[in-house]
Amino acid sequence: MKKALVILLAVALVLGCMSVSVFAMDHTDGDTTKVALNVADFDLSFDTFFLDGKSHMEMGWGDDGVAQDKVNANPITGIHENLTVRGWMGLKNTDIAEIGYKINGGDPVYDEAFKVEAEGPVIAAGGETRMQVLVPLLQNEDPQLITVVAKGTDGEVYEAIEFSINGNYGSGVAPVQTNAAKAILDNGGGAIGTWINAKNPSAAVKFTTAGTFNAINLGIYWASNPTVGNGPKAEWKCELFKFAYNMENTVAQAPLKVKEVVSDGDNNPAFAFDLGEDMPAGTYVVKFTLTNPDYTESLQAANEDAPSDKKPYLVLPKIDNPSADNFEYQNDAFNIVLNAEIVEGEYFAANPANTDVPAEPGTEPETIPQTGDATVAMFAVIAVLAMGAAVVFAKKRAF
Secondary structure (H helix, E strand, O other), X not given: XXXXXXXXXXXXXXXXXXXXXXXXXXXXXXXXXXXXXXXXXXXXXXXXXXXXXXXXXXOOOXXXXXXXXXXHHOOOOOOOOEEEEEEEEEEOOOOEEEEEEEEOOOOOEEOHHHEEOOOHHHHHOOOOEEEEEEEEOOOXXXXXXXXXXXXXXXXXXXXXXXXXXXXXXXXXXXXXXXXXXXXXXXXXXXXOXXXXXXXXXXXXXXXXXXXXXXXXXXXXXXXXOHHHOOOOOEEEEEEEXXXXXXXXXXXXXXXXXXEEEEEOOOOOOOOEEEEEEEEOOOXXXXXXXXXXXOOOEEEOOOOOOOXXXXXXXXXXXXXXXXXXXXXXXXXXXXXXXXXXXXXXXXXXXXXOOOOXXXXXXXXXXXXXXXXXXXXXXXXXXXXXXXXXXXHHHHHHHHO
């Protein structure tokens, strides 16, 4: 793998592009359940869609190549984990640098896996590239606006395809943005990465937020890949914990949320962890763990004459810790991206200090009130009055 080359893309993958789109999608009668195509700026085709990995052909909605008509005739409803838009596109006046998506008018999310090499007939029709855009959906039945975008080599963001699921999204009215991608480090990446393997099977980070968040993403990651001989599929999980006492005690508790992944090579599948609810502002720990670190498989390594035993690995995007006060790491520092509430000021706040671990894991420590001289004096008066009342009561009983 050309890790040094790949890591240079992490900045774009993590942050997306902040440029203003140059095209506003036009929906018939303001109905966003209808597919809108930007044919002014693109040659493009919306051929296939997938719900939770199942194509519209498998669902009995017709042949490949008619996805637009089928979505128009059968608006998508219900709660789904993800949706994939597949087809081809070409910008008429510039070349395509990246392909991505937006949800509910938020910032674009790009992934190099969304851009697939086009074959001759597609190129002849004006399609510079095929696209296969995997969109992680919000886990509710509220209307969600899905927009496929392309960033041109001219630096502009062009909206290509747009439609909503679970009903009309705002009747064509521009949504109010309440969340945005927030990375631990907005412009950081390393040439090697934070390795998770048999020697170091996990890595964790503690942070404190000033607002809510509802998703945890990785702009990019790397994993062992059986197809090129560098190891069996990596099996791993991401866990979210509410911070308690210190890092060690926190990860010994039951996690708030867990997502398990089986990876087949670098950034496959793209990691987008929808938490299903807004997590309140506070202090948390996110932990990544390789769950099959000791699994060994004999594979034919690339450019080797004999097979060699390989073990799986996972590599997170390495960074230099931007603030020891704000981020405490269990292993090397790495980058994550939160779908975070937009707040005034800094989103990541200084972490509270660690406290003593309780005697029994999972139990609350004994609380010792901190009292001033006035409070102590008040407690003393109450105690004297209580003792006097007890003496009077005792005398009455004796009488």
